Amino acid sequence: MAAASSTVESIEKFISVTADGVLSTVNVVEALQEFWQVKASRNGGAGSGGALVIYESVPAAHPPYVCYVTLPGGACFGSYQHNCPTKAEARRSAAKIALMNSVFNDHESRRISEHFIEKAVAEARASFAGDAASAHQDPSAGIAAFRFMLEANKGRTMLEFQELMTVFQLLHWNGSLRAMRERQCSRQEVVAHYSARALDDAMREQMAREWASREREAAATGGGVIRSELARAERELRAARVAARELRFPKEKRDILLLAARLAPPQQQQ
Secondary structure, three states: HHHHHHHHHHHHHOOOOOOOOOOOOOOOOHHHHHHHHHHHHHHHOOOOOOOOOEEOOOOOOOOOOOOEEOOOOOEEEEEOOOOOOOOOHHHHHHHHHOOOOOOOOHHHHHEHHHHHHHHHHHHHHHHHHHHHHOOOOOHHHHHHHHHHHHHOOOEHHHHHHHHHHHHHHHHHOOOOHHHHOOOOHHHHHHHHHHHHHOOOOHHHHHHHHHHHHHHHHOOOOOOHHHHHHHHHHHHHHHHHHHHHOOHHHHHHHHHHHHHHHHOOOOOOOO
């Protein structure tokens, strides 16, 4: 209980921001780790030791530096400041936004309910309609699958739901959901299968091989499939990061496409 009390006190200090936006004195990296350790302990986990929170610094020889942090369950955030002068500052920036989202995620309003589902589906439909690059796609199946997954996870928070949602976003982006529909797989069968499957290196490699295959098929007409999609993923990732939004989906897309590029190297000039 002492650890829990300490975490609450740290969070209260963290949320208490002065008018000019300067945070009270709190080590956000330690506070974020402690928050998830206490949460794991309450849920019957170890509660101590282990890398509950995973940081990933983007290799760079000079500033600005960028850092990503992945939380238990898969939600990912990044350093949202435009110019982090040191790697330590980039880590603090990522931890700061991740801690805020971790705390807010525990609020009752973040639990999946009927009202939450209707709002989330409406936002997803509006987002798809505003995406010019997806204008040629039919959003109905993807949105229906999104609603089905939300309804199957009532009572959970959005961060708890994040990894499953990312898996299905990737399946939709990759064209796999469409292929499953063509094979007449039911929505229930697909959700049941992928709900029990973690987003791991094997799944990433499978998707990367599919993109590499598309690149090879397009080679006769100049290729560029991966390059174009990667540029788009990079733009989405940066936009999500500087806007302090959850960014697991664009980050996974970028990582899968980078792997695909290694699997399908550029054609040699004749």
